[in-house]
Amino acid sequence: MDAFTTHTGRAVPLRRSNVDTDQIIPAVWLKQVSRTGFENGLFSAWREDPAFVLNNPVYEGASILVSGPDFGTGSSREHAVWALQQYGFRVVISARFGDIFRNNSTKMGLLPVVLPDDVVERIQAAVEADPAAELTVDLVERQVRLGDLVSEFEIDDYTRWRLMEGLDDIGLTLRHADDIAKYENGRQQWLPTTV
Amino acid sequence: MGRTLAEKVWEKHVVRRAEGEPDVLYIDLHLIHEVTSPQAFDGLRLSGRTVRRPDLTIATEDHNVPTVLGPIADLVSRTQVETLRKNTAEFGIRLHPMGDAGQGVVHIIGPQFGLTQPGMTVVCGDSHTSTHGAFGALAFGIGTSEVEHVLATQTLPAYRPKTMAIEVAGELPVGVTAKDLILAIIAQIGTGGGQGYIVEYRGEAVRKLSMEGRMTVCNMSIEAGARAGMIAPDETTFEYLRGRPHAPTGTAWDEAVEYWKSLRTDDDAEFDKVVHIDASTLTPFVTWGTNPGQGAPIGSAVPSPEDFTDPVQRSAAERALEYMGLAAGTPLRDVEVDTVFVGSCTNGRIEDLRAAADILRGRTVVTRTLIVPGSMQVKKAAEEEGLHEVFKAAGAEWREAGCSMCLGMNPDTLQPGERSASTSNRNFEGRQGKGGRTHLVSPQVAAATAVTGRLTAPADL
Incomplete structure (x- = not known):
């Protein structure tokens, strides 16, 4: 994945809660066997409504999505992360994320930023008032900055390091192949196999 | 500890x-x-x-x-x-x-x-x-x-x-x-x-x-x-x-x-959070909205957004009622459905099919009714018990195993505006087909609903 240190860009306010992954990318898009081509599936049902925020030309080219709480709930489909990235998003800000979505995001280098409800609301209001306003999401300092607004966010050190280095999780785990083999030798004998 | x-x-x-x-x-x-x-x-x-x-x-x-x-x-x-x-x-x-x-x-x-x-x-x-x-x-x-x-x-x-x-x-x-x-x-x-x-x-x-x-x-x-x-x-x-x-x-x-x-929580173990619920007060439950938390007892009415003090919940309810085509105050038992789906990883096992069959035995469905066993083995067991004959006699469709209408990836979908009572797990917008409206229910409520065409508990029949 691409490394993430700091990102500055314009933001789209998505004033909805419980944006489940079925909305982010409806199931009909999940039949593909490749990892690309999901940008057109992003919010595809909602985008049919001309009034939907992503159809507003003032937000064209924005790279930060600022959503209501409980973003990415529901299905484990990583396609939701791929669709957001391929559409051009680098960051999603919300007061709460679905656990699996948040995990999937950090595997792919899409940064999920948790901020308090009132801060999310202030950012949404600010970019509604001035869609050209630029937001900086700084993973190094763990800060979101927009004009006078400076808000700290939490992310564990390990995930932050991995994102900043753009490291492949599998490669990191395989460095401990000996530990895995040792563990396997000690597993209970009755545990089932599929063969 | x-x-x-x-x-x-x-x-x-x-x-x-x-x-x-x-x-x-x-x-x-x-x-x-x-x-x-x-x-x-x-x-x-x-x-x-x-x-x-x-x-x-x-x-x-x-x-x-x-x-x-x-x-x-x-x-x-x-x-x-x-x-x-x-x-x-x-x-x-x-x-x-x-x-x-x-x-x-x-x-x-x-x-x-x-x-x-x-x-x-x-x-x-x-x-x-x-x-x-x-x-x-x-x-x-x-x-x-x-x-x-x-x-x-x-x-x-x-x-x-x-x-x-x-x-x-x-x-x-x-x-x-x-x-x-x-x-x-x-x-x-x-x-x-x-x-x-x-x-x-x-x-x-x-x-x-x-x-x-x-x-x-x-x-x-x-x-x-x-x-x-x-x-x-x-x-x-x-x-x-x-x-x-x-x-x-x-x-x-x-x-x-x-x-x-040995796999049980020790008596002196502590949980980070404890939630209490009294089972004896529960009744059949159905969802009215577009997330699984938007549910209510079947005997109640579609809530009004004003019932919610939290502004986020209130606007979610407003949006859900609009998508679902429901008016606040409508008794849930008056909500008419077009399709009933019994199946999925939530309720597609043999006991679920038996429960649905017990209600459909000797009755006729008035909605499109899909009965989809969760596995070929469940299908076989159901057929050995003759459940498939009960479903077919009632006018329901008896299908092969799969996820089916739970997520509408196969041809089993709702049309825009269609309303289902579904034993699956998600009532998200468009989950069962674009524009489809989903009410999550138990197999028993699904079967009773198929008989009347309105959200119905077995006891209502």
């Missing part, structure tokens, strides 16, 4: 622990299906890696397979299924393809084979993997990157979530099911209530549930935001497992049972 069930299972699977890093957790069983695996296998090939433990991996075709006999008409779906066949053949993974006697919804076949056992770690690229927690396993859904990680290493790096106890006191009244219980729990704690937690369902009402009922409850843990839900194993669990194809036998069985009996 004692440990919770979740902590015991977690600790047993730690391969490596280091300060400032997530634990590396061993995975005992990896379930695979056609939708979330193709990109993971591609990833393996790209980096020249292989599958570490094909013997701890099993695959089935479920999400986009048609539920009528014949080949897959949709070329894109067919390619996806063929890709799974190619990948499992290349990496030596056991596959139960369409038409095979072992095929079925991934979370139905694992327990059915006896592959899901107490104390195991189970993962799958599907959020309803929480189902397997009914056996006292630690089971959770993962994304495609993690599927690739498990294929390559048979482990996952993870931080241990916090623990939550959901204490269900009292007994479920007659006619109130495991589905009603979990819908009521989600309505109480909300779709985000379980985020960051492993839930353990406890208490008298939970102990009295059958294994299938326990699976229904654990299945929907994710709808409350919890990646995993667990129930401590007991005699009900052991009886369910005994004699299944992959269950231990002989002295290994005795050894296993002895270990399984």
